[in-house]
Amino acid sequence: MYKEDYPSQLLENAVNAIGSLPGVGTRSALRLALHLLRQPAENVHHFTKAIDDLRDNVCWCSECRMISDAPICSICDDNSRNHKQICIVESVQDVMSIEKTGQYHGVYHVLGGIISPINGIGPSDLTIQALKDRLDKAKADCGGTVLSDIEIILALPGDVEGETTAFYLYRQLSPYGVQVTAIARGLGFGDGLQYADSLTLGRSIAGRQPFKAQ
Amino acid sequence: MYKEDYPSQLLENAVNAIGSLPGVGTRSALRLALHLLRQPAENVHHFTKAIDDLRDNVCWCSECRMISDAPICSICDDNSRNHKQICIVESVQDVMSIEKTGQYHGVYHVLGGIISPINGIGPSDLTIQALKDRLDKAKADCGGTVLSDIEIILALPGDVEGETTAFYLYRQLSPYGVQVTAIARGLGFGDGLQYADSLTLGRSIAGRQPFKAQ
Numbered sequence: 305m306y307k308e309d310y311p312s313q314l315l316e317n318a319v320n321a322i323g324s325l326p327g328v329g330t331r332s333a334l335r336l337a338l339h340l341l342r343q344p345a346e347n348v349h350h351f352t353k354a355i356d357d358l359r360d361n362v363c364w365c366s367e368c369r370m371i372s373d374a375p376i377c378s379i380c381d382d383n384s385r386n387h388k389q390i391c392i393v394e395s396v397q398d399v400m401s402i403e404k405t406g407q408y409h410g411v412y413h414v415l416g417g418i419i420s421p422i423n424g425i426g427p428s429d430l431t432i433q434a435l436k437d438r439l440d441k442a443k444a445d446c447g448g449t450v451l452s453d454i455e456i457i458l459a460l461p462g463d464v465e466g467e468t469t470a471f472y473l474y475r476q477l478s479p480y481g482v483q484v485t486a487i488a489r490g491l492g493f494g495d496g497l498q499y500a501d502s503l504t505l506g507r508s509i510a511g512r513q514p515f516k517a518q
Numbered sequence: 519m520y521k522e523d524y525p526s527q528l529l530e531n532a533v534n535a536i537g538s539l540p541g542v543g544t545r546s547a548l549r550l551a552l553h554l555l556r557q558p559a560e561n562v563h564h565f566t567k568a569i570d571d572l573r574d575n576v577c578w579c580s581e582c583r584m585i586s587d588a589p590i591c592s593i594c595d596d597n598s599r600n601h602k603q604i605c606i607v608e609s610v611q612d613v614m615s616i617e618k619t620g621q622y623h624g625v626y627h628v629l630g631g632i633i634s635p636i637n638g639i640g641p642s643d644l645t646i647q648a649l650k651d652r653l654d655k656a657k658a659d660c661g662g663t664v665l666s667d668i669e670i671i672l673a674l675p676g677d678v679e680g681e682t683t684a685f686y687l688y689r690q691l692s693p694y695g696v697q698v699t700a701i702a703r704g705l706g707f708g709d710g711l712q713y714a715d716s717l718t719l720g721r722s723i724a725g726r727q728p729f730k731a732q
Contacts, residue, residue: 311614312587314572321568325550336539338610340569341576341585348573352566354535355554358528359562362555371555373526396552400525 367438369414369431371396379403379411386410391457392435392473394418394466398459410457413438418461419469427472439480450481458486488513581652583628583645585610593617593625600624605671606649606687608632608680612673624671627652632675633683641686653694664695672700702727 310316315337323333340348364370365377372378379385379399389410393399399412415430442451456477460466474484490508491500500508524530529551537547554562578584579591582604586592593599593613603624607613613626629644656665670691674680688698704722705714714722 309614309618311591311593311610311617312576312585314568314576314587315585317568318572321565324565326553327546327549332541334611334614335541337569337572338585339540340573343573345573348569351535351538352570354528354531355551355562356566358532358551359554359557359559362526362528371526371529371552373528377525379525396525397548400523400548403525404523 368412369416369434370399370412384409388453389455389457390435390438391459393459394461394469402459410455415469418465419472420465427476430469432473432476436476439477439482443480452481452483454480454482456482456484458484460486462489582626583630583648584613584626598623602667603669603671604649604652605673607673608675608683616673624669629683632679633686634679641690644683646687646690650690653691653696657694666695666697668694668696670696670698672698674700676703 310319315334318337318340319330319333322328322336323330325333328336340351343351363372363375365372365380366375367380368377370377370379374381380387386409389408391402391408391410391412392415393402393412394415394417396414399414402408402412413431413435415432417425417430419425419427419430439451439454442454443449456473458470458473460470470486477484488511489504490511491497491504497505524533529548532551532554533544533547536542536550537544539547542550554565557565577586577589579586579594580589581594582591584591584593588595594601600623603622605616605622605624605626606629607616607626608629608631610628613628616622616626627645627649629646631639631644633639633641633644653665653668656668657663670687672684672687674684684700691698702725703718704725705711705718711719
């Protein structure tokens with residue numbers, strides 16, 4: 305039998321590396337390693353270079369903390385967007401999802417996580433101070449008045465942790481005099497009422513809107 | 519909206535690279551890319567180096583075509599193993615599976631695939647010529663007689679392609695005078711008879727063995 309179950313130390317190293325990715329088990333890692341081994345060497349180098357490049361050269365926007373190729377991301381750098389609307393999201397993926405809707409023309413702020421005592425993530429682990437710095441700067445720019453023309457849109461997950469984070473942010477942002485709104489909660493497009501859970505349906509009724517014929 | 523849906527070209531390149539792996543969709547690739555981005559740079563470099571090292575430095579055993587760290591693999595190089603038993607398998611994984619049983623003490627030959635006209639894989643795409651060369655060499659070493667003391671064990675998948683390959687190999691190897699055997703087909707350990715398909719159960723009956731009390 306092989307020492308450590310692998311016929312090659314190099315294979316074992318690669319399987320361990322690939323298997324360290326979340327959601328990739330040892331068997332899948334072995335399959336992927338052997339797949340890479342069957343590819344031309346230049347394809348494999350292209351694969352690893354793309355990952356190294358991402359890790360080494362990516363920027364985070366100094367305004368909104370979104371992933372970016374430049375110190376200021378293309379959204380924050382876009383003057384045609386409404387810089388008085390700041391949408392607060394948990395992650396990079398959330399920004400991409402909202403951008404895909406084509407319905408939002410403001411800017412963002414990426415928290416980089418969500419307050420979660422169970423996972424040991426507190427407010428100081430998020431980019432909340434950077435958000436306050438943004439608002440302080442806006443306040444200084446407009447001469448120190450309250451920021452009633454700025455709308456902060458909370459677009460956080462609809463679970464307990466998301467609600468906790470929203471509540472915390474609401475308390476932190478109130479002194480700035482900004483308007484704080486939250487994205488609508490309710491029945492998804494195509495959902496049937498009988499399949500919705502009571503919390504969702506309850507919120508959907510409580511958050512009803514004047515009907516608009518389109 | 520972002521050009522091409524990605525906030526960063528570097529991210530897009532990495533997602534495309536990771537998404538080119540079999541069984542990894544774009545959404546998983548994005549999740550993995552962002553996971554790697556959160557890791558320390560040295561961990562990511564260790565990850566990519568393990569893959570580059572595998573691709574660049576791995577050897578294939580010149581005897582059995584198994585993956586190896588040396589020109590001759592640790593099994594072919596082991597004199598305590600029976601070199602008169604050669605187990606023919608489809609893939610590297612198959613060798614690892616058989617080694618894990620601890621039941622086999624001969625050597626191997628890895629075909630590197632299976633005859634499959636649908637996938638355009640013919641006998642010349644496999645390492646069959648290398649196997650014949652091994653037998654020719656064995657014949658020359660023992661003075662040109664037939665190789666009746668060599669057992670070739672066909673351990674190929676139990677599907678049509680495996681059977682086709684087994685039949686092809688049987689015809690190719692017969693002139694050498696080697697014994698050709700095949701691994702037993704039948705009911706798996708713990709399987710109930712009523713759940714087995716008729717082909718498996720039929721083979722299980724046809725291939726019955728004298729009962730041995732253990």
